[in-house]
Each structure stands twice: as structure tokens, then as C-alpha cells.
Amino acid sequence: MYHRRLGRSGLSVSELAYGNWITHGSQIEEEQAHACIRAALDAGITTFDTADVYANTAAESVLGRGLAGQRRESLEILTKVFFPTGPGGPNDKGLGRKHVLESCHASLKRLGTDHIDVYQAHRFDPTVPLEETFLAFADLVRQGKVLYIGVSEWTAEEITRGAAIARELNVPFVSNQPQYNMLWRVIEPQVVPASEREGISQIVYSPIAQGALTGKYQPGRPAPAGSRATDERGATFIQRWLRDEVLERVAKLEPLAAQAGLSLAQLAVAWVLQNSNVAAAIIGASRPDQVRENVKAAGVQLDADLLTAIDEVLLGVVEDDPRLTARAG
Helix, strand or coil, rough: CCCCECCCCCCCCECEEEECCCECCCCCCCHHHHHHHHHHHHHCCEEEECCCCHHHHHHHHHHHHHHHHHCCHHEEEEEEEEECCCCCCCCCCCCHHHHHHHHHHHHHHHCCCCEEEEEEEECCCCCCCHHHHHHHHHHHHHHCEEEEECCCCCCCCHHHHHHHCCCCCCCEEEEEEEECCCCEEECCHHHHHHHHCCEEEEEECCCCHHHHHHHCCCCCCCCCCCCCCCCHHHHHHHHCCCCCHHHHHHHHHHHHHHHHCCCCHHHHHHHCEEEEEEEEEECCCCCCHHHHHHHHHHHCCCCCCHHHHHHHHHHCEEECCHHHHHHHC
């Protein structure tokens, strides 16, 4: 497993991170979740991403128990704050000081740790002054409860504004977590250039487009039983890619993957890692063998001709409008 630095910071993360959005605390039993975590550790993954809102806090608890007994200094644990949790009171959401501080303390307890390596604002909150949010983050950093600050699905303008305040407060703002894959490239025109200017890296999620880039979904055919597209929650996020015109193009990528000696899913994960501003790609799994297969994408270099061929196949079905950032799943 290779590691990359987050922006201009001193923190390194594994090229592939393990994430438990949707799966832990909801889709799979805890014993199976722990088996996936062990597979990730065995493969050399050191970076684990979650959020307080995943399974309404249950995912953090599952991850915390799954990592219990591991050497804390050998791990990078990331979580997030913004979306409503708990009973849904007026301060149980957003990026106000009260919610940020209380959510951090609750996440620490669920994760069974005394610090979070990267604490991320899960979305931008236009209802709260940005200075208030970053001051709360700064206090957590000063207290040693958080080491670095990140965000998720922020626009280029929001990242630039946040970075300016972070510099004033001497807070290490190091990452953005957007959706990014062969089909969804909305960060490329504006977010990536802004992040590069500010010394911030991307930790991307959904590199296989919630499974649409695995080849398991065929045009004109129903989704396979037990797949994400048949799960009530998972189907919400994958539906945009299940159009025949998209699946027909994806099928044409399979020979390209075979020429590279990769599965289609491995090609998809390797593709996002070719972007120099991407520090890590988050993979999820419901079975340990999925982890073991996806980690084979680490360290893979795709040549320019292959990248060009991929672009030609997908021409016309790629989303790259930066205005879609706020609507990412």
C-alpha cells in the first residue's frame, strides 16, 4: 500500500481508504463489517473514513469497535459533522459552534479514541458565519481532540474562503472529500485548481460510482438481486448511472481494463488516483473479498493512451459541470 501527503501538510494517508457509508450499521451485520475492516488492515490500509450521520451514528460505533486494539498511531481516523443526528433538535445539525463541539465529543466516544485525525465539515452551512465554524474547529485543534480540518463537497469559492480563515486562525485545513469517478468529474474545472492553490488534497468517495463502474449492471436488464441498486437506501444514489446509455458505455470499458490487466472496478479506482490532487480514494465493502480485489488498484499507473481511450468511450455521459458540486450524493 502506498501513502500520499494531504496537501502541504505533514499528514500521510493510504492511497486507498476504507469507508463505511451505507454499509456499517445498516446494510451488513457487525461481524461482517469487522471482517471487512480486518481485510482492509491486512491489505495495508491505514485510513478509515466515517461520519456521525452514517446509520444515525451507528457506523461510527461499528468502526470504533472494529479498530479496537489496533495501534492508534498507525491509523488515520476521519469523521464528519453537519447533517442531523440524534432526536433532531434545533442544534442537532449544521456547523454552529454548539453542534460542532458536541458532535466531536460524541464522535470521540463512539470511535473509542481521544483524537480525530481529520475532522470534516460534511457540507457547507450558509446559515452560520464561516468564522464561527472555523473558530470551533480551531478550539478542537488547540485541545488536541482534532489534528487536522477537512471539508466535504465544498465549492471552489467556499474552499477559498475557508482557507483564508484557517490561515488567520493557524488551523491546518488539509482536505476536501468530494464524489469523483470516471463519470462524475465536477471537481476538475474549479475545485481541484482552487485546492491546489490552497495546499489542499482530495479524499474522494464513490470511485466506482456506487457500483455502476463494476460491470455488474447491464443495459436493458434488471439489477442483480442483492446489489446496491435493489437496496432501498443505496438505490437513491446509484440511479443516475443506471441509464442504458451510461451502462452501454461502461460495458465498452471492459476490454480496456482487460488490456491493463485489471478488473473494471480496479480500473475505476486506479483512474481517480491518476489525478495528482487526489490523496486517497475511499472504498467501501460488504464482503472482505471486495476489499482484497479493490486494493489491487493501489500503485497502478495508467498510460496516457489508456486515459485518452477511456475519455473517448465516455464522451457524452460524463458530468463535469462545477455547479453540480452542491448536489453530489
